[in-house]
Every structure is written in C-alpha cells, then in structure tokens.
Amino acid sequence: MYGKDHYIGGAFSAGSGGRTGPVFNPSTGEEIYRSRYADSATVDDVAKIAVAAGRAWAAQSQARRMQVIFKMRDLLLANTDALAEVIGLENGKTLDDAKGEIGRAVEAVEFATNAAQVTKGEYSLNVGGGIDTFSIRQPVGVVGCISPFNFPVMAPLMMGAMAVAVGNAVVLKPSERVPGAVSLISELWKQAGLPDGVWNVVNGDAEAVDAILAHPLIPAISFIGSTRVGEHVYQKGCSHNKRVAAYTGGKNHMVVMPDADLEAAAAAFVSAGYGSASQRCMAVSLLVAVGEQTARDLREIIVPMVKKLRVGAYNDKGADFGPVVTAAAKKAVEDAIQRAVDEGAELVIDGRDVEAQRKGFYVGPSLVDNVTVDMQMWKEEIFGPVRGLMRTKTLDEAIAVVNAHEYGNGAVIFTRSGQSAKRFYTEVEAGMLGVNVPVPVPVGYYNFGGLRRSKFGDAHMFGPDAARFYTKMKTISQRWPERDAQDDRALSMAFPSNT
Numbered sequence: 001m002y003g004k005d006h007y008i009g010g011a012f013s014a015g016s017g018g019r020t021g022p023v024f025n026p027s028t029g030e031e032i033y034r035s036r037y038a039d040s041a042t043v044d045d046v047a048k049i050a051v052a053a054g055r056a057w058a059a060q061s062q063a064r065r066m067q068v069i070f071k072m073r074d075l076l077l078a079n080t081d082a083l084a085e086v087i088g089l090e091n092g093k094t095l096d097d098a099k100g101e102i103g104r105a106v107e108a109v110e111f112a113t114n115a116a117q118v119t120k121g122e123y124s125l126n127v128g129g130g131i132d133t134f135s136i137r138q139p140v141g142v143v144g145c146i147s148p149f150n151f152p153v154m155a156p157l158m159m160g161a162m163a164v165a166v167g168n169a170v171v172l173k174p175s176e177r178v179p180g181a182v183s184l185i186s187e188l189w190k191q192a193g194l195p196d197g198v199w200n201v202v203n204g205d206a207e208a209v210d211a212i213l214a215h216p217l218i219p220a221i222s223f224i225g226s227t228r229v230g231e232h233v234y235q236k237g238c239s240h241n242k243r244v245a246a247y248t249g250g251k252n253h254m255v256v257m258p259d260a261d262l263e264a265a266a267a268a269f270v271s272a273g274y275g276s277a278s279q280r281c282m283a284v285s286l287l288v289a290v291g292e293q294t295a296r297d298l299r300e301i302i303v304p305m306v307k308k309l310r311v312g313a314y315n316d317k318g319a320d321f322g323p324v325v326t327a328a329a330k331k332a333v334e335d336a337i338q339r340a341v342d343e344g345a346e347l348v349i350d351g352r353d354v355e356a357q358r359k360g361f362y363v364g365p366s367l368v369d370n371v372t373v374d375m376q377m378w379k380e381e382i383f384g385p386v387r388g389l390m391r392t393k394t395l396d397e398a399i400a401v402v403n404a405h406e407y408g409n410g411a412v413i414f415t416r417s418g419q420s421a422k423r424f425y426t427e428v429e430a431g432m433l434g435v436n437v438p439v440p441v442p443v444g445y446y447n448f449g450g451l452r453r454s455k456f457g458d459a460h461m462f463g464p465d466a467a468r469f470y471t472k473m474k475t476i477s478q479r480w481p482e483r484d485a486q487d488d489r490a491l492s493m494a495f496p497s498n499t
Contacts, residue, residue: 001032001033001180002086002179002180002181002183002184003023003033003035003090003178003179003180003181003182003183003203004033004034004035004036005036005183005203006036006038006042006046006200006201006202006203007182007183007186007199007200007201008042008045008046008049008200008201008202009046009049009053009196009197009200010190010195010196010197011196012183014036015036015038015039015042015045015202016039016041016042016045017036017037017038017039017041017042017204017207018039019036019037019039019204019207020034020035020036020037021034021035021037021176021204021205022034022035023035023090023176023177023178023179023180024090024177024326024361025089025090025092025360026090026091026092026314026322026323026324026325026326026360026361027088027089027092027313027314027315027322027323027360028313028359028360029327029359029360029361030359032089032090035176035179035203036203036204037176037203037204037205037207037208038173038202038203038204038207038208038211039204039207039208039211040207040210040211042202042208042211043171043202043208043211043212043215044211044215046171046200046202047142047171047215047217047218048217049197049200050142050169050170050171050197050198050200050217050218051141051142051169051217052197053169053195053196053197053198054139054141054142054167054168054169054197054198055141056195057164057167057168057169057195057198058138058139058141058167058168060167062115062116065115065164065165065167066113066115066116066165067193068164068189068192068193068194069109069112069113069115069161069164069165069192070113071191071192071193072109072161072188072189072192072194073106073109073110073113075188075191075192076102076105076106076109076157076188077106079184079188080099080102082184083098083102083153083181083184083185084098084099084102085098086152086180086181086184087101087102087152087153087178087181088314088315088322089180089314090152090177090178090179090180090181091149091150091152091177091178091314091322091325092277092314092322092323092324092325092360092361093276093277093279093314093321093322094312094314094315094316094319094320094321094322095314095315095317097275097276097321097322098153098314101151101152101153101154102153102154104154104158104441104444105153105154105157105158107443107444108154108157108158108161108162108444108462109157109161110444111161111162111444111445111462111463112161112162112164112165113165114445114467115162115165115166115467118464118467118468119137119166119467119471120137121134121135121136121137121473122134122135123135127477128497129479130479130480130481131477131478131479132477132478132479133475133476133477133478134475134476134478135473135474135475135476136473136474136476137166137467137468137471137472137473137474138167138471138472138474139166139167139168139470139471139472140168140219140220140243140470140471140472141168141169141217141219141220142168142169142170142171142217142218142219142220143159143160143163143168143169143170143171143218143220143221143222143470144171144172144173144212144213144215144218144220144221144222145159145160145163145170145171145172145173145221145222145223146172146173146209146212146221146222146223146224146225146233147159147172147173147174147175147182147224148175148224148225149175149177149178149279149325150276150279150280150281150325150383151224152174152175152178152180152181152182153181153182153185155224156172156174156181156182156185157185158224158448158461158462159172159222159224159461160172160199162466162467162470163222163470164189164194164198164199165467166467166470166471168220168470169197169198169199169200170198170199170200171200171201171202171212171218172199172200172201172202173201173202173203173204173208173209173212174201174203175225176203176204176205177325177326178325179201179203182201183201186199186201209229209233210236213233213236213237213240213242214236214240216240218242219242219243220242220243220244220469220470221233221237221242221243221244221245221246222244222245222461222469223244223245223246223247224246224247224248224281224461225246225247225248226248226249226381227248227249227381227407227453227454229248230246230247230248230249230456231246231248231453231456233246233456234246234456234457243457243459243469244456244457245449245455245456245457245459245460245461245469246455246456246457247281247448247449247450247454247455247461248281248450248453248454248455248456249281249381249407249409249453249454250281250282250283250285250381250407250409250410250450250454251285251286251378251379251380251381251405251407251409252282252283252284252285252286252409252410252411252412252430253284253285253286253287253288253390253398253401253402253405253411253412254268254269254272254284254286254287254288254411254412254413254414254438255288255290255395255398255399255402255411255412255413255414255424256269256287256288256289256290256294256298256413256414256415257290257294257395257413257414257415257416257417257420258290258291258293258294259415259416259417259420260294260414260415260416260436261414261416262294262297262298262301263301264414264436265298265414266298266301266302266305267305268284268414268436268438269284269287269298269302269387269438270302270305270306270309271438272284272438272439273285273287273385273387274306274309274320274321274365274385274387275320275321276321277311277321277322277323277324277363277384277385278321278382278383278384278385278386278387279324279325279329279383279384280439281381281409281454282409282410282432282439282440282441283439284387284412284438284439285381285382285387285388286371286377286378286387286388286389286390287302287387287388287389287390288390288391288392288398288401288402289389289390289391289392290392290393290394290395290397290398291391291393292391295389295391298389299348299369299389302367302389303348303349303367306349306365306367307349307365309321309364309365311323311351311354311362311363311364311365311385313360321385323360323361323362323363324361324362324363324383324384324385325361326361327361329361329383329384330361330362330363330384332382332383332384333363333382333383333384333385333386334352334363336376336377336380336382336384336386337350337351337352337366337368337386339376339377340368340371340375340376340377340386340388341368343374343375343376343377344370344372344375345368345369345370345371345372345375345377345388346368346369346370347366347367347368348367348368348369348389349365349366349367350364350366351363351364351365351366351385351386352364352366363384363385363386364385365385365386365387366385366386366387367386367387367388367389368386368387368388368389369388369389370389370390370391371388371389371390372390373401373404378390378405379405381407395420395423395424399423399424399427399428402428402429402430403427403428403429406452406453407450407452407453407454408429408430408431408450408451408452408453408454409430409431409432409450409451409454409455410430410431410432410433410434410439410440410441410450411424411428411430411433411434412433412434412435412436412437412438412440413425413433413434413435413436414436415435415436421435429451429452430450430451430454431448431449431450431451431454431455432448432449432450442462442463443462444462444463445462445463445464446462446463447460447461447462447463447464447465447466448460448461448462448463449461449465
C-alpha cells in the first residue's frame, strides 16, 4: 500500500521511528492502513543523504535536469488515473476533481522546464576600473517541503518540481492524512531518471515537521497549510536562519454588483464554494451582495442550485463532491453551522443530516444567510461545505468588509463595470484577485500567494519567484589586469570606488 513507508535515497524504507498513524478512507470512515511516522533520527539520515545527492544533482548540466523534468511531465499524464484513485481513496474528493488537481500539477512541472530561463544571471561590462560585475544563481542545497491534505499531488509538485529543476534535493513531509499519492509520485520521479536521494519523503506529524525546521542541513522551507501551523513553521524556521515561505489560510469573498450577470455569478459561487467539499484555500467562502435587491435575487437563484448538489463517495460518478477528510473535520463543520445559527444567522439549507444515509465523513451542502462581520462564520476559515451570504449597501462597504478580514488570500468581483472592477483590484488587500473569475488561481508562470496572514515570508509559489526562492544569488566582481600593471601594486587605504 502506497504511503506506509518513507521514501529515502531512492527506495521505500521503514525508517527508525517506532510510531505509526492511521490513514482513513473518508468515503467509508474505515482505516485502510497505518503509516510509519518519522522521528528526528530518520530526518537526520534523510538530510545527510539529500545533501550528497543534491550536490551531485546540482553539478549536472541544465540539459540533463530538463530531460528528467520533461519525462516526469509525461509520466504524470500517463498515470493520471492511478494518481486520481489514490487521491480519492485517501482525501475523499471525486475522481473528476482529483484529475483536475493533477492537471494543475502537470502545469507546475511544465513551468519547471523554464528553470534555466528564470535563473539566468546578469552581466555588466566594465563598471569601472576595468572591473566586470555579474551575478549567478545556484541551488540552495536541500529544500524541506511540508504539504497539506487537500491537494495531495498538486501541492507537493507546486513546491518540489521547481526545487528539483534548479538543482536542489527535496525532503518532503506530506500530510499524514494522505501520504499515498506522494509515494506514487516518488516512483514516477525514479522512472523519470531522477538520481536516488534527490527526492525523499518522510511521513509523520509535528515531530517530523519540527525536525525538518531545526535541521542545519535543510536551509529552505516551503509550507502549505493552516495559519496556526504556518505561523509556527515560519517563526521556528526563521529562528534557525532558514528562508521560509508559508502559504496559509484564506477567507475569500465574492462581491457581486447589481449590474452583474446574476445567473453566472450564482453558478460561479456554487461551483467555487462547494467544490472539493469546500476544502480549498481558494474556495469562495462568502458572497457579498451589493444592494438588498441583489441579495434577494441571488438567493432565489442560488438556493435551488445548492439543494441539487449531491454528496457521495469519491468514486460515485453522480456525486458533485465527496466527504470531508476526517471525522474531526466533519464535527468542526457541523459545529460551525450550529454556531452560525446561535449567533443569529439564518440557516437556509442544513446539510447535517446526510450521516443518516451512509457511513463516512459526509457533510451535505449548507447555506447561511445574513452573515455579519461579528460572527465566527465571517471570522474563521471553515474547511467544509457551508457557505454564507452577506449584504452591503455600496461597493465601498463591500471592499471594507473584504479588507477588514485578517486573511488576504483571494477575492473576486462580478460586475459589468470596468470602473468597479478597477477599484476592486486596486483597493482590495488580497494576493490573488478575480474579475468575473470565481477561483483566481493563476497559471503556473505567474506568482501564487496571498497577503496579510494568508502568507508568511515574501516569496511566492509558482512563477519566477519560485525559482528565486530555491536559489541563492552570488554577485562577482572580477578584473583581469595587464601583466605587471604598476597601478595594482600601489597601496590605497581609501574605500574602493568605481569612479
């Protein structure tokens, strides 16, 4: 069974840790196997292997590295069905949704084929005194990647593909809930020709994470997950003088203006809000209707759409979305629904009764209206299929609502007005914005990342920033004087100047 063991130095390994943890099938609620958890000794062994393998990999030509990246892209396409099955089994998302995730992972690998282009240095001839100055980028060495449960293939390859392409070794710690897909990816890297030890996987929980954060041979950390854990990763990693990029929570608002195509906006809200059982950091959490009539009209369109949504097993072809990932996640969503009611919101659709129909970690689609900024429904990220409706009188008020939140991952506006759209994307403090686009996750050659407490560190995922994060810059000043030049032998105590 994929995910039971670590992947170290090109082979599956039990490691030295004695602890294990369960991996469930969310569609049935059953434990399907137990995964071995890494201890600090295992992480230490992996780091040493990765350092040696990374040095040899960095010394390979760019052409050789690109051969591996291109081959990996082909292998991902050829193994889409197998990867989707593992994703669905352990995460619960439908097979169609899993294949969509894999498509984005392929996009990340495709952009990694541009590594040579986006890591080119600069050269300035004769900046002064016959000195030429130039810069070069080199891999940092070993990168620690800590990936989340909600994208078992896309997130590891968003982080890891570029890290490998520019010449690093990787030590990846997947979510302990979904380790299987990364194990299969590890086999594909080997088939692609990646040398042993360049790609390594350690399964586990906080003990493995903290060992990676503290290890002196791992100078860079990339993380995707909750804000609470991401802040810990950032602070602890920085305390060990590592470069850290942590991509964290989101509470993404969708502002709908009175002039918008309301049918299209409603469909976009339901699709972007409830897909993947709402377990996406870029899912639309709240619809902010500008104007009372806009709110009433949208609700009339949205309610029947949500009522038609069907939750089912990952391999149920008729299901619109699957279960949430764990029993604890199911309880957290149900508690959030009840809290919204207790705080005065209107529960328009209650999805909490599907458990009577089947086993597994199912929560049906729920819709809450009249959400206000003093409610937990607005304040907290809810990783489950309960979405909310809000009302504002003006666009100014809607922008203020978006900007008042601590998160700034994404936000979108639906409108026919270019003036409203420009005001929105100019004034809203979020990293990824959409205009009539419900899920504004950028293509692979643009930078991905939020603002405020949705991201810690100044790096981005995807795009040119990814290559910069995984490389270190050196700036060289060189001069080749004429043989026996007398000026070079004169003593000067003045600070050097190129004038």
